[in-house]
Structure formats: structure tokens, C-alpha cells
Amino acid sequence: MDYSKLKKRPSFPIETIAVAIAFSPRLDGLLSEANRLRNYLGAAMILIHVGEKTAEKEEALEKSINKAGIDQGHCRIIWMDGDPVETILNVCKLNIVDLLVLGAMQKENLFKFYLGSVARSISRKAKTSVFLITEPKIESHKVKKIIVNGVDNPKTIHTINTSLYIAKHLGAKDVTIVTEVHNPALTMTMADSSTAPEASKIKKDITEEQTSRVHPIIEESHKQYPDIKIKEKIVQGRPGYAISSYAKSKNADLLVINSPDIHLNLLDRIFTHDIEYVLQNLPCNVLIVHSRL
Amino acid sequence: MLKFTHTDLVLLLIALGVILILSRFMAELGKKFKMPIVMGEIFVGILLGPSVLGSLWPDMYTAIFPRIGAEKIAFDGIVSLAVIMLLFVAGLEVQLNIVLKQGKAAIYTSVTSMIIPFVIGFTVVWLFPRVLQCEGQDKSIYALFFGTAMAISALPVITRILMDLNMFKTKVGMVIISAAIFDDLTGWLVFSLILSLIGQEGEIHNIWNTIGMVLGFGLFMLLIGKRIIDRTLPWIQTKLSWPGGVLSICLGFCFLGAAFTEKIGLHAILGAFIMGIAFGDSVHLHEKAREIIHQFVTNVFAPLFFVSLGLKVNFIENFDLQLVLIVLVIAVFCKSFGASLGAYLGGLTKRESLAVGFGLNARGAMEIILGTLALNAGLINEKMFVALVVMALVTSMISGPLMKYFVGDQISK
Numbered sequence: 269m270d271y272s273k274l275k276k277r278p279s280f281p282i283e284t285i286a287v288a289i290a291f292s293p294r295l296d297g298l299l300s301e302a303n304r305l306r307n308y309l310g311a312a313m314i315l316i317h318v319g320e321k322t323a324e325k326e327e328a329l330e331k332s333i334n335k336a337g338i339d340q341g342h343c344r345i346i347w348m349d350g351d352p353v354e355t356i357l358n359v360c361k362l363n364i365v366d367l368l369v370l371g372a373m374q375k376e377n378l379f380k381f382y383l384g385s386v387a388r389s390i391s392r393k394a395k396t397s398v399f400l401i402t403e404p405k406i407e408s409h410k411v412k413k414i415i416v417n418g419v420d421n422p423k424t425i426h427t428i429n430t431s432l433y434i435a436k437h438l439g440a441k442d443v444t445i446v447t448e449v450h451n452p453a454l455t456m457t458m459a460d461s462s463t464a465p466e467a468s469k470i471k472k473d474i475t476e477e478q479t480s481r482v483h484p485i486i487e488e489s490h491k492q493y494p495d496i497k498i499k500e501k502i503v504q505g506r507p508g509y510a511i512s513s514y515a516k517s518k519n520a521d522l523l524v525i526n527s528p529d530i531h532l533n534l535l536d537r538i539f540t541h542d543i544e545y546v547l548q549n550l551p552c553n554v555l556i557v558h559s560r561l
Numbered sequence: 562m563l564k565f566t567h568t569d570l571v572l573l574l575i576a577l578g579v580i581l582i583l584s585r586f587m588a589e590l591g592k593k594f595k596m597p598i599v600m601g602e603i604f605v606g607i608l609l610g611p612s613v614l615g616s617l618w619p620d621m622y623t624a625i626f627p628r629i630g631a632e633k634i635a636f637d638g639i640v641s642l643a644v645i646m647l648l649f650v651a652g653l654e655v656q657l658n659i660v661l662k663q664g665k666a667a668i669y670t671s672v673t674s675m676i677i678p679f680v681i682g683f684t685v686v687w688l689f690p691r692v693l694q695c696e697g698q699d700k701s702i703y704a705l706f707f708g709t710a711m712a713i714s715a716l717p718v719i720t721r722i723l724m725d726l727n728m729f730k731t732k733v734g735m736v737i738i739s740a741a742i743f744d745d746l747t748g749w750l751v752f753s754l755i756l757s758l759i760g761q762e763g764e765i766h767n768i769w770n771t772i773g774m775v776l777g778f779g780l781f782m783l784l785i786g787k788r789i790i791d792r793t794l795p796w797i798q799t800k801l802s803w804p805g806g807v808l809s810i811c812l813g814f815c816f817l818g819a820a821f822t823e824k825i826g827l828h829a830i831l832g833a834f835i836m837g838i839a840f841g842d843s844v845h846l847h848e849k850a851r852e853i854i855h856q857f858v859t860n861v862f863a864p865l866f867f868v869s870l871g872l873k874v875n876f877i878e879n880f881d882l883q884l885v886l887i888v889l890v891i892a893v894f895c896k897s898f899g900a901s902l903g904a905y906l907g908g909l910t911k912r913e914s915l916a917v918g919f920g921l922n923a924r925g926a927m928e929i930i931l932g933t934l935a936l937n938a939g940l941i942n943e944k945m946f947v948a949l950v951v952m953a954l955v956t957s958m959i960s961g962p963l964m965k966y967f968v969g970d971q972i973s974k
Contacts, residue, residue, distance in 0.1 A: 420730075451729070452659055452738060454720065455852050470724065477730065509844040530664055538784060539657035545844065 277364070279397055279426050279559050280433040286314040286365040288356050288390070291328055297404030298371045299336035304408060305369065305399070306342070308437045313343045314363055318355045321347040335406070353389045360396050372400040375549050388547050391556055392532040397430070400554040411438040415520040417511055418445040418482045418500070419542075423526040426559035428485060431524040432493050434555065440521070444499045445486060447478045448510040475502050508542030516551035523551055527558040569632040576625050576636065577865065580605065584864035595725070597718055597957045599926045602864050603950065606871015615875070626872050640869045643862035645833040647930060648749070649815040650858045652837020653851060654716055655746050660739040666907030667736045670900055671743035674921050675712050677899030678892075679751075682711030685891055692887060694945045705755050706940055710932065710949060711895050713748035714741040715925030715957065722923060722961040733913050733968060736904060737920040745927065746838070750775060752931055753822075753831035759938050774827055779835055782818075787839040790814075794845035807850045808857070811840050830934065867926070870933055870950065879943040880951075888948040889955055896922045896956075916968040923960035928953035 287302040289295060299315075306313045315333075317325070333340060346363075348355045360368055372387035391398050416431040418424060428445060435443050451474060482500050489498050503510045515523040528543050530536075537544055546554060587601035607613060615622040627633050660667050686693050686704035695703045719741050720729070728734040757771045797810050815836045822832030840846055901918030909917065932949035935941045941949075 452654060452656055452742070454724075454729070455654075455848065455855050474730070504848060506844045530661070536658070536661060539661055539842075541658055541662060 275560065277366075277560050279366070279430045279557050282309045282311050282366040282397075282433075284314065284363060284365045285309070285311045285367045285369060286316055286356075286360055286363065287369045288352075288386075289315055289317050289329070290319075290371075290386075291325060292371070294371050294404050295328075296332050296335050297406050298369070298401060299332050299338060300406045301401050301404045302369045303336045303338045305367070305438075306338075308439075309367075309434075311366070313338070314359070314365065315343060315345045316348065316356055316359050317345070318348050318350060318352040320349070352386045353393065356386075356390060357393060357395070360394070365396050367397050367399055368394060369399045369401065371404055372402060372550060374402045391547060392528065392543070394527070394556070395558060395560070397527070397558045398556045400550060400556070402550050402553055411435075411440045411521040412442055413518060413520045414440050414443045414522045414524060415511065415515045415518065416443060416445050417523075417525040418447040418478075418485075419507065419526065420447075420478070420481060421526055421529070423529075423557070423559045425485060427524060427526050427557040428489065430557045430559075431522075431555070432489055432496060432498070434522075434524070435496050436493060441495065442497050442499075444501050444518070445482055446501045446503055446511050446514055447482055448507045449474055449478055449502055449504050450507055450510070478502055506542075506545065508540075508545030512546045512549065512551045520552050522553050522555060524555045524557060527556050563631050563634070565631040565635060569630070569635065572625060572627075573632050573635050576632075577639070579625070580609070580868045581861070581864055583609070584868050585860075588864075595961075597721075597925060597954065599718075599863075599867050599929065600954050600957075602867035603871055603929070603954070605864075606868040607876050608871070609868065610871040610873070611875040612871065612877045616877075636869070640866055641829075643858075643866035643869075644930060644934065645819045645829055646812070646815065646858045646862050647866060647926075648830045649812070649833040649837040650855055651716070651745060651749070651927065652834040652839075653841030653846075653854065655742050655838045656842060657742065657746065659735075660743050663735050663739045664907075666732075666904055666909055667739035669907035670736050670740040670903035670917055670921075673903030673906070674714070674740050674896065674900035674918075675744050675747050677902065678711035678895035679708040681708075681895040681899075682891065683708035692884075694884065694942055698940065702755060702758055703940065705751070706935055709748055709751045709755065710928065710935075711892055712744060713752075713924065713927050713931055714744040714896075714921050715923055715927040715953075716741045716745055718923045718925030718957045719920060719960070722920065722964065725961060726965055728964070728968070733909070733916050733920070736907070736909070737917055740900060740903070740917070740921055744921070748927075748931075749830070749834050750779065752934070753828050753834070755940070756828040756830075756934065756938055757826055759940060771827070774825060775831065778822060778825075778827065778831070782835045782839050787842055790839050791843040791845060794840075794843050798845065798847060798850070804847075804850050804853050807847070808853060811846075811850070811854060814840070828934075863926070866933075867929065870929065874936070874943050874946060876947055876950075879947045881944045881948065884944055885948045885951045888945075889952045892924065892952045892956060893922055893959075912967045916964045919960055919963035919967065922963075923957045924953040925957045926953070928956075 285302060285306050287298065289298065302313065329345070333343070346359055348359060368390065370387045370390060387400060391400060414431055414435050416428055418428065431443060479500070479502065486498050486500055503514050511523065523546065525543065525546060528541065532541055584602040584605045587605050588598040591598065591601035609626070611622065660671055683704045686695055686707045687700065690700055693707060719737060723729045723734045723737065754771055754775050757775065758768060798807050801807065815833050818832030818836035819829035820832065823829040897918035900921040901914040904914035904917035905911065929950055932941065932946050936943065936946045
């Protein structure tokens with residue numbers, strides 16, 4: 269397979285959307301959500317099903333496609349056999365998919381968390397951006413509030429730009445860039461040798477350092493997207509968990525985060541990696557941006 | 562039957578009061594000269610102990626700090642509690658996800674900064690047991706201990722140095738923090754294993770049983786116990802008095818964990834340390850609660866522990882310059898070399914790698930705790946203990962200037 273076209277391909281504009289489908293009661297909602305995304309972004313659409321192709325399944329899918337109002341002329345259906353995770357990821361690579369839409373349960377139990385569900389496994393491994401929808405709805409609804417991770421990482425600028433592109437197309441007017449401040453071992457160090465003013469100054473300096481990093485990005489984005497209200501917020505806590513809790517407390521419609529920097533495995537679930545805190549308990553719909561750096 | 566009398570109580574309270582006040586003043590004075598806090602506390606111990614007070618006014622010394630009797634037993638009990646709590650707070654800061662997240666440089670540095678000093682330390686004892694005071698000891702256990710003593714790092718002192726150099730959030734800083742976390746974790750696991758092997762009555766236990774129990778307890782707590790704590794903490798923090806409730810529960814479980822590991826033949830410190838990791842890893846443990854536990858332990862119990870070292874050992878009599886220099890040279894060489902090599906293989910520049918090496922070289926309080934436990938267990942003699950304490954203090958003091966020399970302004974973010 270030739271994956272060279274994928275390398276350095278920007279995370280937006282989104283030209284091709286793929287939807288991984290399973291025949292569950294949530295299928296109609298998922299297809300409706302994906303179709304709305306497709307319409308807003310003006311993208312082509314691929315539906316992928318891993319499993320045996322039968323007449324019953326074809327008929328059920330046809331019904332769901334019609335119910336979701338998908339124009340079949342703009343939609344391709346791919347039936348494949350094999351391991352669901354690997355097959356879906358391969359189809360995405362072959363078809364230069366820019367956004368993979370998946371339905372995902374909001375929470376996983378401990379057993380599933382360690383073993384991994386299909387949606388979570390794809391999110392960990394995907395080389396394309398992934399859109400996880402927790403409660404797919406048939407009826408149209410507005411995306412108003414978007415929370416974006418502003419972590420200090422080379423990928424972040426692409427993630428912020430992608431979220432603003434999505435916000436513009438989805439009509440969201442409120443985007444908050446959230447930076448998590450977490451300083452391991454700082455509490456222990458300050459406990460024995462810092463006076464109260466010293467400790468406050470250290471904490472203030474760390475916060476200001478983060479603000480000074482995010483501020484220019486926001487100013488630049490304001491110029492590009494004058495209709496969107498872009499705010500910044502610093503939250504204290506463990507990366508991944510802090511932003512997830514913040515998104516939940518603010519009733520966000522969409523949380524946008526970077527794709528993981530490393531290949532995630534079971535160890536990252538035992539010694540929880542940042543993204544695992546989000547995947548463990550999805551606070552709302554989640555977009556994982558793969559910037560293909 | 563031994564009875565804790567009114568006089569014993571008065572003397573114990575005087576001893577505790579004097580220790581806490583003097584060590585605080587000495588620590589603050591040392592801070593002005595950029596000395597580690599622990600240095601001031603040990604200095605107070607030397608002043609109050611047999612080295613100074615015991616030599617000049619032996620009657621006063623034995624009256625306040627008797628060598629036998631009920632007050633001594635009570636004081637030793639408090640010191641044992643202190644070391645258990647110190648290990649608990651050390652565990653609170655062990656977040657292995659940070660090591661994994663930092664990627665190749667951190668993983669390579671963590672592994673080489675642990676293995677190379679361990680192997681060198683072990684080999685030196687194996688080849689020259691007499692030089693390193695191994696007479697009368699099981700050579701393999703002594704070598705295991707010395708290897709661990711060379712490999713351990715001290716996260717608190719390292720973090721302080723990084724903060725002072727404004728390197729805390731840099732790439733070099735995060736690699737050092739990650740490796741220190743890893744070294745602490747593996748170092749304390751191996752050390753608990755060594756202490757368990759010696760056993761309370763000095764007999765050598767079956768190594769496979771002990772390894773199995775250490776791994777079994779560690780894995781159970783990190784896989785299942787940690788999740789149970791994580792799910793219970795929100796309830797504790799919202800339904801019980803704040804912050805008293807969470808403080809009682811955390812320390813309560815710390816003592817239960819310590820009691821459990823002590824009972825099954827492992828050392829109490831292992832239970833406290835692993836319990837600390839399990840609580841510290843929970844995202845639900847509020848920063849404020851963490852801060853209170855740290856303040857309580859580091860400012861009340863840590864001084865008692867570090868001052869007690871000077872009370873029990875005559876630092877002047879047991880200072881062996883040759884041994885101190887040998888231990889210091891081995892410690893500085895093996896840790897700096899091991900850590901620098903890992904950092905370099907992990908992709909850092911030569912100067913950055915050397916900065917990582919000297920950063921991790923700081924042994925601080927952790928080395929001193931390790932030495933004390935080994936001394937109490939009868940594994941090392943007082944001369945080796947003093948050499949380890951001096952090494953811990955010297956490496957902590959030279960770490961900052963050496964890092965500054967190697968990276969200066971060229972620290973890459």
C-alpha cells in the first residue's frame with residue numbers, strides 16, 4: 269500500500285469522511301450525525317462495515333441511509349472481512365480519509381477499559397482524525413460550545429486551527445482553548461522549603477508562562493475567524509483528566525484534543541496516559557485531531 | 562514491666578520540641594546559603610547527638626535522649642512512623658505515566674540511570690568487599706544493597722534544583738524528573754526486597770517467595786487497589802469533613818498497607834510506598850489535600866527522622882575519609898555516566914546529556930533514609946552509614962552548579 273499521500277497531509281480541509289458502522293440501535297443516529305457533518309464540511313462520504321455482507325444487512329443499511337437523508341450518489345459503501353480495528357484503519361489509509369466518525373459508549377467498565385473496545389482501539393491507533401459521537405441523534409442539533417486542548421506540543425497549533433475550521437463550518441460561536449497545568453513533584457518540593465509568597469510566585473509564574481504561550485495563538489486566530497468568540501482558560505490538574513472534567517462541567521458540545529504522540533499500549537492504560545482519561549469517560553463528543561506531522 | 566512515666570513524657574515532649582524548633586531554624590539558615598533542608602536537620606542531629614552534646618555534656622545528652630528505657634522506645638516508635646510517612650509521600654509523587662509520556666529519552670535515561678549504577682555498585686562490592694566494609698555480611702545481599710544505594714535518586718531535591726535553575730519545564734528537566742520517578746520506584750522495590758530477605762531476626766528468607774510477594778502486592782495495588790482508591794476518593798472528599806477526612810483516610814491506609822507488608826514478611830516501607838503510589842496516582846486526590854499531607858509529613862515528621870540520625874550515630878568518630886571518598890567517587894561516576902549515556906542514546910545533545918547525568922546524581926534525603934534503614938537492619942555499619950550520608954549531601958550540593966555549567970542558556974524547550 270502506498271501511504272505517501274497521507275504524510276504531511278494537513279488535518280483540514282476535510283475532504284473525505286468515513287463512518288464505521290455496526291448494526292446497532294444507534295446506527296440511524298450515527299448516520300444522521302455523519303451526514304450533517306458531511307453537509308457542513310462539503311466532504312465525500314464512505315461507509316465501512318467489517319463483517320459478512322448479507323441481504324438482510326444490505327436492506328437494513330439501505331433503510332438507515334434513507335432515514336438519515338444521505339444522498340447515495342455522494343456515498344460509497346465498503347464491506348470488508350477481518351479484524352475490525354485493523355480493517356477500518358487500512359480502509360481509511362487506502363482512501364485518504366480525513367475524518368473517521370465512530371459511535372462510542374460514554375463510559376467503559378474496568379474489564380473493557382483494559383481490553384479495549386473497537387472505537388477506543390481505533391482512537392488510539394488511527395493515523396487520521398477521529399470523531400467519537402457518544403449520543404448520536406437523528407434530529408438536527410446545534411454545536412455551540414467547543415473546548416480545545418492548548419497543551420504545549422507542536423501538534424497543538426494544528427489542533428486549534430482544525431477546531432476553528434470545524435467551528436466555522438458547524439456554526440459554533442464559542443471556542444475555549446484550555447491549557448492544563450500539572451507540575452509533578454512541585455507540591456513536595458515546595459512543602460519544606462518555600463515560604464507562602466514564594467510558593468504563590470512559583471505557581472503564578474507557571475500560569476503566566478502558559479498564558480504567554482497561548483495568547484499569541486488566540487490573537488492570530490481572532491483575525492482569521494472574527495465571528496467566533498475565542499477564549500483561553502488555564503485549569504489545574506492531571507492532563508487529560510483536567511480538560512475532560514472542564515468540558516463536562518461546561519456542558520461542552522465538542523472536546524478537541526491532539527492525537528497521542530506515542531503508540532499506546534496496555535501500559536498506558538495501567539499508568540494512565542493523558543488521552544486515556546478522556547477515552548475512559550467521554551465528557552461529550554470528542555474530536556482527536558491527527559496532524560500528520 | 563516497663564512503664565511510660567510522667568517524667569518520660571515530659572522528656573519526650575522536650576526532645577520533640579527542641580528537635581522541631583532547632584531543625585527549623587537551622588533549615589532556614591541553610592536555605593540562605595542554598596543548602597538542602599535535610600542538611601540543616603542532620604546538623605542539628607549531630608549537635609544534639611553523641612558527636613557534640615554527648616561529648617561536651619554527656620549527662621544532659623543522656624537525660625534528654627536516653628539510650629534505653631520507655632522514652633527511647635516511644636521516640637523510636639515516632640521515628641518509625643516518620644520513615645513510613647516519608648515513604649508514603651515519596652510514593653505520592655511517583656506517576657509512571659510521566660515517564661511513559663516523555664518517550665525515548667526518558668525511558669532510556671530511566672533504565673540506564675538505574676541499571677548502570679546498580680551493576681557497578683554490585684560489582685565493586687563483589688570484587689572489593691573489605692574496602693566497602695562488607696565483613697561479616699552476606700556478600701550478595703550487601704552487594705545488592707550497595708548497588709541500590711548507588712542507583713537511587715531523590716526527587717524532592719532534584720525538583721528544587723530544577724526550579725532554582727528555571728529548568729523545571731524544559732525537555733532536560735522533564736527527562737530528569739521522569740528518570741528520578743522511575744529510579745525511586747525501582748530502587749525502593751529492590752530495597753524492600755533486600756530488607757525482606759534479611760528478615761527481622763537476621764535470617765535469610767527464600768528469595769523467590771520474597772520476590773513473588775513483592776511483585777504480587779505491587780501488581781495488586783497498582784492494577785486493582787489503585788482503581789478502588791480512585792473510585793472511593795471522590796466520595797471521601799465530598800462526604801467526609803474536608804480536609805480532615807481525606808487526611809485520616811490516606812494516612813490510615815498508609816499505616817494499614819505498612820502493617821500488612823510488615824506482617825507478611827516484607828518491610829513496612831513497601832506497603833507505605835505502594836499505598837502512596839496508589840493514592841498519588843488518583844486524579845481525584847485534590848491538590849490541596851496532597852499539599853497538606855506533604856506539609857504535615859515534611860515539616861513535622863521529616864525533621865524528627867533526620868535529626869534522629871545524628872542522635873544515634875557519632876558522625877565524628879565514624880567519619881572515615883578514605884571510605885567517604887571511595888563511596889563518593891563511585892556514586893558520582895556511576896550515576897552521572899549511566900544517566901548521561903541513556904539521555905544521549907535517547908537523542909539529547911552531549912551537553913544536555915551531561916546535565917541530565919549530574920541532575921540525577923543528587924541523592925538527597927532518599928539515600929539517607931535508605932542508609933538508615935540498612936543501618937537499623939544491621940546490614941551496614943556506622944562508617945558506611947556516615948559515608949552514605951556525606952555522599953548524599955555532597956551530590957545534592959554539586960548537582961545544581963554542574964547542571965548549570967553544562968547547559969547554561971542552551972536548554973532546549
